Amino acid sequence: MKILVCMKQVPQKDAPLKLNEAGTWIREDVSYEVNEPDAFALEEALRQKEKHTGEVVVVTAGPARALQVLREALAKGADRAIHLEDDAFVGLDAYNTARAIAAAIKDEKFDLIFTGLQSDDYGYAQTGVILAQILGWPHATIIMQIEKTASGIRVKRELEAGFFQFVDMPLPAVLTIQSGINKLRYATLIGIKQAKNKPLRKVTMAEVQSAMGGNLQKIEKLYVPQKSKNTEFLEGPPAEVAKKLVEKLKNELRVI
Amino acid sequence: MDTILVVVEQREGKLNRVSWETIAAGQAIAAQTGWTLEAAVVGSGVAAIAGEVAAKKLAKVYDIESAKLEPYTPDAFAHVLKEFLAKHPAKLVLMPHTYQVRDFVPKLATALETTAISDVIGARHEGGKLLFTRQMFQGKFVADVSFAGAGPCFVTFQNGSFRADKVEAGAAAAPIETVNVDVPDGVVRNQPQEVFKEAKQAVDLTQAELIVSVGRGIKEQKNIELAKQLADALGAELAASRPICDNGWLPMDRQIGSSGQTVAPKLYLALGISGAIQHIVGMKGSRSIVAINKDSEAPIFEIADYAVVGNLFDIVPPLIEEVKKAKS
Numbered sequence: 001m002k003i004l005v006c007m008k009q010v011p012q013k014d015a016p017l018k019l020n021e022a023g024t025w026i027r028e029d030v031s032y033e034v035n036e037p038d039a040f041a042l043e044e045a046l047r048q049k050e051k052h053t054g055e056v057v058v059v060t061a062g063p064a065r066a067l068q069v070l071r072e073a074l075a076k077g078a079d080r081a082i083h084l085e086d087d088a089f090v091g092l093d094a095y096n097t098a099r100a101i102a103a104a105i106k107d108e109k110f111d112l113i114f115t116g117l118q119s120d121d122y123g124y125a126q127t128g129v130i131l132a133q134i135l136g137w138p139h140a141t142i143i144m145q146i147e148k149t150a151s152g153i154r155v156k157r158e159l160e161a162g163f164f165q166f167v168d169m170p171l172p173a174v175l176t177i178q179s180g181i182n183k184l185r186y187a188t189l190i191g192i193k194q195a196k197n198k199p200l201r202k203v204t205m206a207e208v209q210s211a212m213g214g215n216l217q218k219i220e221k222l223y224v225p226q227k228s229k230n231t232e233f234l235e236g237p238p239a240e241v242a243k244k245l246v247e248k249l250k251n252e253l254r255v256i
Numbered sequence: 257m258d259t260i261l262v263v264v265e266q267r268e269g270k271l272n273r274v275s276w277e278t279i280a281a282g283q284a285i286a287a288q289t290g291w292t293l294e295a296a297v298v299g300s301g302v303a304a305i306a307g308e309v310a311a312k313k314l315a316k317v318y319d320i321e322s323a324k325l326e327p328y329t330p331d332a333f334a335h336v337l338k339e340f341l342a343k344h345p346a347k348l349v350l351m352p353h354t355y356q357v358r359d360f361v362p363k364l365a366t367a368l369e370t371t372a373i374s375d376v377i378g379a380r381h382e383g384g385k386l387l388f389t390r391q392m393f394q395g396k397f398v399a400d401v402s403f404a405g406a407g408p409c410f411v412t413f414q415n416g417s418f419r420a421d422k423v424e425a426g427a428a429a430a431p432i433e434t435v436n437v438d439v440p441d442g443v444v445r446n447q448p449q450e451v452f453k454e455a456k457q458a459v460d461l462t463q464a465e466l467i468v469s470v471g472r473g474i475k476e477q478k479n480i481e482l483a484k485q486l487a488d489a490l491g492a493e494l495a496a497s498r499p500i501c502d503n504g505w506l507p508m509d510r511q512i513g514s515s516g517q518t519v520a521p522k523l524y525l526a527l528g529i530s531g532a533i534q535h536i537v538g539m540k541g542s543r544s545i546v547a548i549n550k551d552s553e554a555p556i557f558e559i560a561d562y563a564v565v566g567n568l569f570d571i572v573p574p575l576i577e578e579v580k581k582a583k584s
Contacts, residue, residue, distance in 0.1 A: 011393065013394075013472075013530070014530070014551050016551075016553060017393055017396055017397070017553075019397070026393065026397070093371060094362070094371075095365075095366060095371055098366075120393070120394055121392065121393055122392060123374075123375060123390075123391065123392060123394070123533065124374055124375075125358050125362075125374060125375070126358075126361075126362035126372060126374060127362075129330075129358075129359070129360075129362035129363050129366075130362045130363070130365075130366045132363065133334075133362070133363045133366040133367055134366065138330075138331065138445040138446055139330065139363070140330075140359075140446060141355070141358060141359045142355060142358075142359075142515075157448075158355070158515055159355055159356075159451060160354065160355050160514065160515065161515075161516075161517070161518070162453055162454065162508070162509070162515075162516065162517070163451050163452065163453055164451070164452055164453070164454060165448055165449060165450070165451045165452070166448075166449040167446050167447065167448045167449065168446070168447040168449070169445060169446045169447070170445055178515075179498065179499070179502055180498070180499075180501070180502030180503075214404065215404065216370060216371035216403065216404050216405045217371050217373055217401050217402070217403055217404070218401065218402050218403075218404060219399045219400070219401055220387060220399075220400045220401065220402050221399065221400045222392065222397050222398075222399045223397060223398060223399075224396075224397060224398075225391070225395070225397070225398045225555075225558055227558055228558070228559070229558070229559055229560065229561060230561075231557055231558075231560050231561065231562070231563050232561065232562050232563070233563045233564070233565065234562060234563065234564050235565075238566065238567075238570040238571045238573075238574050239574045241564055241566065241571055241574075241575075242571060242574035242575040242577070242578045243574075243578055245546065245562065245564065245575060245578070246575065246578040246579055246581075246582050248546075248562050249490075249523070249546075249579075249582075250582055253522070253523055253544045253561075255465075255466055255490070255522050255523045255544075256490070256579065256582050256583060
């Protein structure tokens with residue numbers, strides 16, 4: 001099976017984020033990491049390849065820094081990488097991101113495309129489904145299991161409140177992968193060495209621009225949410241904080 | 257006059273209650289813009305739901321029917337709503353941000369060459385422009401987002417963003433129009449099987465009065481024991497955010513959030529939980545929330561009554577002792 005994995009670089013989970021001066025985006029001088037569900041998508045692609053043979057290709061759209069995500073993926077076992085490299089890819093809406101990726105892979109023939117179910121920055125949860133529609137492929141979202149069948153694949157979709165559903169679908173198809181579908185592997189030293197010699201194709205904005213349009217949604221303003229609650233911060237050394245908190249639990253909240 | 261269409265959600269012939277919140281959102285936007293508010297239910301044999309919805313203050317309710325809409329597939333839903341919207345243009349199409357909506361709305365919006373603003377928590381009409389508020393960066397920031405293009409603009413609302421009990425009833429029942437849409441063979445490509453539950457839920461956290469919940473900040477599996485000791489001292493149930501259950505450190509049936517259980521206990525004590533949106537939707541209805549986290553900017557503090565910024569491994573051990581003392 002030939003599988004494409006769409007991956008994104010996002011700010012590290014506990015990185016302190018600051019707003020830019022215009023209040024439209026964050027300041028870019030933070031630490032980045034791979035979007036967590038995308039890491040599970042990559043792992044699943046590697047496992048499918050190990051089971052059925054084939055090829056795993058990883059793609060990202062982002063500035064030069066985003067190359068790190070591709071390098072790590074190659075070190076873990078992906079065969080080659082595609083980097084849509086331009087600072088402007090950061091500001092695209094999900095429709096344009098999907099159109100750019102579709103244009104970059106137009107000469108390829110994949111059986112499956114995986115994305116993480118959503119990104120930790122925008123949180124659209126849309127790019128994979130949009131990509132499926134652009135390509136004219138079927139899709140399924142929030143996937144927890146994938147099995148090859150005679151006619152295509154059988155996937156396990158996660159529904160809300162602990163429910164699941166199996167769905168049979170033909171190939172090619174797009175799947176958005178849920179975190180926790182598998183256990184992530186670490187890159188080996190040999191893998192890291194080999195990654196340096198694996199093929200990496202760079203795609204410029206100019207090469208895909210004709211497939212794109214203006215953004216259909218615009219962030220007018222990004223800001224710190226207004227607190228809806230009057231939060232009381234308890235301060236002091238641990239033993240003192242513990243005392244204060246128990247006093248609140250007992251006398252204010254009356255749960256002790 | 258422009259039209260706002262609310263598409264309510266039904267599953268197996270039952271209205272998903274979160275749809276009332278979406279109607280409340282639609283009514284609020286209609287009041288600000290003066291636009292016409294209509295609703296639609298999409299399914300097979302769902303006239304009863306159209307009747308239930310028509311009792312609310314709406315200009316019209318559509319019962320959009322096709323035998324191919326049951327069971328749910330994204331292909332059939334996107335096809336039917338695309339056909340419907342071609343004949344009944346709307347400026348805004350509102351839906352709840354459920355897993356089902358997430359599954360087909362991006363496809364539908366793309367088929368119409370438009371966009372969906374997803375997981376929205378507020379809306380306002382300002383200076384002739386509609387602004388939709390949505391959380392970003394896992395809730396650390398919020399953004400006001402505007403829409404460009406000819407529309408329709410799809411907007412999906414996060415659970416709990418509008419109050420279902422604020423939905424206005426209509427003076428008289430809204431007229432209902434049945435619209436039958438043909439889904440040609442070959443449109444639906446996925447074959448869904450029966451919906452099922454993995455295993456009997458062993459723990460019903462929805463009934464728990466006190467919950468101690470652990471997140472990534474607990475660091476290692478062996479540290480779960482510390483949280484358990486606190487839960488035992490308080491007489492609370494132990495719960496967790498998704499990553500903890502994904503790791504197998506606690507069973508899946510102790511997961512709180514959009515993919516787990518939704519709870520509203522007297523006390524929700526969050527240990528090392530940053531408060532990603534997917535977790536918050538499962539516990540924000542708690543009567544009181546106490547959060548202990550080392551990151552002072554963690555979104556969980558936005559909704560906490562009492563907050564402790566610090567290392568949980570320093571604070572929890574004396575806390576257990578204090579709880580035991582207070583109880584003896």
